[in-house]
């Protein structure tokens with residue numbers, strides 16, 4: 001593939017007023033070839049996601065959720081079909097171009113947190129900023145601000161083993177936020193958490209939606225999908241259901257500080273007080 005100046009026409013992460021959908025997939029197919037075995041993991045998916053959406057992708061094991069998330073997240077490319085992200089066709093980019101789009105547009109949260117174990121929360125959050133040519137003072141300030149957004153400003157010097165599962169996932173969310181990408185993609189973010197801490201994490205994610213961040217969540221649990229405004233169900237690589245709902249609000253006493261903090265931030269964002 002020809003080398004293109006990667007800075008030339010990359011989508012800008014902060015164009016919230018840009019017209020058109022944030023994500024526009026048409027006829028997306030993904031086929032895996034393994035020897036004689038052909039698996040059509042996605043068999044022709046059309047999906048439009050608006051800016052600021054809160055969407056859960058559901059489906060049984062093997063339905064194509066992770067394949068879908070990988071393509072949405074620019075980690076993989078479709079065998080067929082087109083994918084426009086923030087108005088730019090990203091379905092035929094080189095690996096380097098994809099990585100660049102990813103860095104600007106998307107923060108990832110995984111089931112297993114993926115934190116470095118001997119490293120403090122603050123340093124874990126700073127990690128994505130390491131290769132951006134920022135001074136250590138600026139990196140530190142941005143990591144502190146990201147930890148603040150998930151209600152963990154007083155836990156920056158803790159290592160993961162000094163934090164609860166829910167707190168570790170909140171550190172991972174702060175790490176996903178630190179580059180100020182407009183989209184957060186979370187693949188089974190509550191899969192390793194108990195019910196109580198799941199609320200904590202969902203409260204944070206709902207707080208981010210209230211601040212205008214687009215949250216795409218993959219889950220096989222209806223209880224977790226209930227926190228999203230829109231639920232898209234996959235089956236055998238096809239969308240079989242697409243509905244909007246009134247989300248359950250994560251919060252109350254279950255989520256404690258995290259919810260209170262998220263609510264506070266949401267109120268500030270709604271009032272236009274947030275940067």
Ligand SMILES: Nc1ncnc2c1ncn2[C@@H]1O[C@H](COP(=O)(O)OP(=O)(O)O)[C@@H](O)[C@H]1O
Pocket residue numbers: 032033034039040041059060061062063064065066067068
């Ligand atoms: N790298 C791969 N190579 C071959 N087959 C794969 C690969 N990844 C997923 N598949 C197959 O594609 C289908 C969809 O998988 P996946 O997207 O992981 O579903 P889900 O996340 O919903 O469980 C499954 O049949 C799975 O076995």
Ligand SMILES: [Mg+2]
Pocket residue numbers: 065066067
């Ligand atoms: Mg999966």
